[in-house]
Amino acid sequence: MKLTICWLYGDTMNIYGDRGNVMALAQRARWRDIEADITTLGSGEKLDPDAVDIFFWGGGQDREQIPVSQDIQGEKGTVLRQTLEDGAPMLSVCGGYQLLGKHYHPYGEDQLPGIGFFDAWSEAGPERFIGNVVVESERFGSLVGFENHSGLTFLGPTAEPLGRVRVGRGNNGKDGTEGCIRLNTLGCYLHGALLPKNPAVSDFLILAALKRRYGVEELQPLADDLEMIAHQEAVRRAEVTR
Amino acid sequence: MTFDIRLGLAIAAGKLSALSIRRLGRGGGTALPGIVSNQLDADILDKLAARIPGGSIVVAGTNGKTTTSRILAEILERAGLGVIHNRSGSNLVRGITAAFTEQVSISGQPSGQIAVIETDEAALPEVVRRTRPRLIVLLNLFRDQLDRYGELDTIARSWQAMLNELDPDQTVLINADDPALAAISEDTPAKRLTFGFQQCEHTLDHLPHAADAAICRRCGASLTYRELYLSHLGDYHCEQCGYRRPDLDYGATDVQLNGLDSGSLDLSSGDATLHLDASLPGLYNLYNVAGAAGAALTVGMPDWVVQAGIGEFKAAFGRIERVEYHNRNLVLVLIKNPTGFNEVLRTLAMSDMTDPVMIIINDLDADGRDVSWLWDVDAEHLADVEAPLFTAGIRSGDMAVRLKYAGIASERITPLGDLDGAIDQFVEAVPEGHTAFILPTYTAMLRLRELLHQRGVVQMFWEQ
Numbered sequence: 001m002k003l004t005i006c007w008l009y010g011d012t013m014n015i016y017g018d019r020g021n022v023m024a025l026a027q028r029a030r031w032r033d034i035e036a037d038i039t040t041l042g043s044g045e046k047l048d049p050d051a052v053d054i055f056f057w058g059g060g061q062d063r064e065q066i067p068v069s070q071d072i073q074g075e076k077g078t079v080l081r082q083t084l085e086d087g088a089p090m091l092s093v094c095g096g097y098q099l100l101g102k103h104y105h106p107y108g109e110d111q112l113p114g115i116g117f118f119d120a121w122s123e124a125g126p127e128r129f130i131g132n133v134v135v136e137s138e139r140f141g142s143l144v145g146f147e148n149h150s151g152l153t154f155l156g157p158t159a160e161p162l163g164r165v166r167v168g169r170g171n172n173g174k175d176g177t178e179g180c181i182r183l184n185t186l187g188c189y190l191h192g193a194l195l196p197k198n199p200a201v202s203d204f205l206i207l208a209a210l211k212r213r214y215g216v217e218e219l220q221p222l223a224d225d226l227e228m229i230a231h232q233e234a235v236r237r238a239e240v241t242r
Numbered sequence: 243m244t245f246d247i248r249l250g251l252a253i254a255a256g257k258l259s260a261l262s263i264r265r266l267g268r269g270g271g272t273a274l275p276g277i278v279s280n281q282l283d284a285d286i287l288d289k290l291a292a293r294i295p296g297g298s299i300v301v302a303g304t305n306g307k308t309t310t311s312r313i314l315a316e317i318l319e320r321a322g323l324g325v326i327h328n329r330s331g332s333n334l335v336r337g338i339t340a341a342f343t344e345q346v347s348i349s350g351q352p353s354g355q356i357a358v359i360e361t362d363e364a365a366l367p368e369v370v371r372r373t374r375p376r377l378i379v380l381l382n383l384f385r386d387q388l389d390r391y392g393e394l395d396t397i398a399r400s401w402q403a404m405l406n407e408l409d410p411d412q413t414v415l416i417n418a419d420d421p422a423l424a425a426i427s428e429d430t431p432a433k434r435l436t437f438g439f440q441q442c443e444h445t446l447d448h449l450p451h452a453a454d455a456a457i458c459r460r461c462g463a464s465l466t467y468r469e470l471y472l473s474h475l476g477d478y479h480c481e482q483c484g485y486r487r488p489d490l491d492y493g494a495t496d497v498q499l500n501g502l503d504s505g506s507l508d509l510s511s512g513d514a515t516l517h518l519d520a521s522l523p524g525l526y527n528l529y530n531v532a533g534a535a536g537a538a539l540t541v542g543m544p545d546w547v548v549q550a551g552i553g554e555f556k557a558a559f560g561r562i563e564r565v566e567y568h569n570r571n572l573v574l575v576l577i578k579n580p581t582g583f584n585e586v587l588r589t590l591a592m593s594d595m596t597d598p599v600m601i602i603i604n605d606l607d608a609d610g611r612d613v614s615w616l617w618d619v620d621a622e623h624l625a626d627v628e629a630p631l632f633t634a635g636i637r638s639g640d641m642a643v644r645l646k647y648a649g650i651a652s653e654r655i656t657p658l659g660d661l662d663g664a665i666d667q668f669v670e671a672v673p674e675g676h677t678a679f680i681l682p683t684y685t686a687m688l689r690l691r692e693l694l695h696q697r698g699v700v701q702m703f704w705e706q
């Protein structure tokens with residue numbers, strides 16, 4: 001079996017160690033003897049949905065997000081939205097998460113349209129949320145990461161949050177939610193990188209991809225001792241730093 | 243020279259507070275005296291700098307400024323000059339002021355003939371404005387830790403503005419292998435000199451992940467590298483507009499690494515070539531050697547003094563330090579950002595070492611609170627190294643996971659957690675008589691030195 005992981009706009013939206021997420025997906029596939037290819041898809045490049053098993057879309061500076069927002073309009077965005085609606089798994093963080101919503105309004109710039117996959121919208125906020133985060137998620141248990149964003153995301157009535165913030169500020173600092181989940185696609189503000197310290201999320205994405213392409217129903221378990229040490233350490237660190 | 247009463251008072255207050263901090267045993271006493279002096283006389287740094295007969299040399303860059311400025315100070319001292327130098331790595335305006343006040347008499351008479359000032363990237367424009375240096379040495383501009391991402395452009399712009407306001411009697415010596423430094427220094431009215439690697443067999447196949455994409459500042463196209471040596475440093479050109487690396491006034495050839503201990507290069511300027519041996523490991527240190535030697539030659543130091551100063555130089559505090567402890571030789575190497583970390587790992591990987599390595603990651607303000615940056619480091623360099631790997635510090639687990647996902651078997655990775663308990667466990671894992679490497683982040687280095695000091699092994703840095 002083989003999985004192709006596509007890093008959307010990996011050449012420009014790659015801050016804050018986000019490539020750790022791509023590494024986690026690839027390694028956890030390989031440790032199960034599943035081949036893993038990593039590709040990137042940049043501005044001006046056509047998306048072939050059948051060639052991709054898992055998407056990753058990371059964050060960037062506002063200045064990098066503007067051309068990406070333009071590139072994702074039209075057919076490319078429509079194809080991406082339909083692929084996700086068809087059940088393709090994706091992890092999106094920060095800037096990528098914002099562009100999966102209806103729109104993002106950066107400070108002092110025109111509103112950037114998103115692809116409208118999430119019933120959510122984002123706008124620049126007055127302060128920057130920086131620090132360790134612990135989220136309680138029904139599906140994944142506790143999630144740990146590091147937030148660093150001034151954009152605020154608000155969920156619409158049909159959107160399901162990824163979880164509730166136990167430590168940290170989350171989507172907007174007001175309603176206690178963090179991230180969004182729909183079908184097999186997750187969006188959130190958690191850097192860290194997220195997946196290496198939250199292996200349940202990696203495995204959710206990998207299983208969704210294998211199910212979709214090969215009809216696989218369950219994953220071979222892996223020893224996650226080191227991951228759990230790092231996870232617990234991050235929980236304790238969040239509790240004492242915020 | 244007339245006696246400046248305010249200046250005299252400021253210097254006296256600065257000296258007294260340095261003394262009392264040391265008596266209280268609070269640490270190196272490096273920044274507070276500067277704050278005290280600045281309050282009494284805001285122009286103190288300008289006044290003192292103007293009184294140094296041989297002028298000032300300012301050294302800046304993301305990586306290597308401490309090592310480079312220390313090598314340079316060593317060379318100048320060897321030539322018999324009294325050197326005023328912010329030796330303990332206090333490189334903001336107030337730390338520099340503190341170093342100056344300590345090294346002048348109460349009447350404001352400098353005790354040295356020349357100053358070597360290591361300065362923080364963000365502080366450089368102010369330091370240059372206030373000290374009006376004869377020579378400015380610019381080493382490199384890398385992405386620093388995460389909390390500071392996005393500041394790189396801002397710093398490059400502020401450096402460019404500073405360079406554009408220099409006078410023709412000032413000189414800048416830049417590392418021309420860094421395309422950003424070459425670009426921002428193009429229009430300076432000062433005399434521009436360059437150093438870099440002319441020929442070196444240690445090259446990279448592609449830009450490391452931690453490096454910023456190298457873009458031609460003239461036309462915006464991607465730069466092509468004829469040779470890439472370290473991060474984004476190399477011999478580059480633009481295929482679209484023809485822009486290329488400037489010619490090198492000081493070009494290093496025959497750049498050699500001798501394992502973990504030393505390296506050498508030949509530095510050519512004009513028709514003359516100077517062979518330099520250094521007891522410093524890694525390509526990044528050979529860049530520092532080339533920069534320091536170029537600076538020393540620029541201010542007129544004779545060849546033999548440059549050679550001897552570099553040959554005798556011992557690494558600066560916090561960068562590389564060797565410690566004898568319980569019959570083990572511990573080598574401490576500070577890691578402070580992805581690029582520095584990459585180069586340390588690359589050097590370790592080239593050495594076929596089998597003795598244990600401990601990486602200590604903290605996440606306090608000075609380390610970067612977000613440990614995401616570990617994922618920008620190419621820990622994959624260690625995948626083929628036989629050495630057992632230990633991790634420690636506040637983020638011991640994060641580093642262990644980073645190593646695991648780099649393809650290192652979990653059995654070879656031991657997370658030890660809290661540094662206070664980890665140090666003895668680690669030392670026990672090192673066979674007696676062997677050498678072991680310890681790679682701490684900044685605050686981990688400080689704590690490590692404290693722990694070793696309690697065990698009676700390390701002199702505190704201001705006692706050097």
Ligand SMILES: [Zn+2]
Nearest residue numbers: 458461480483
């Ligand atoms: Zn060009």
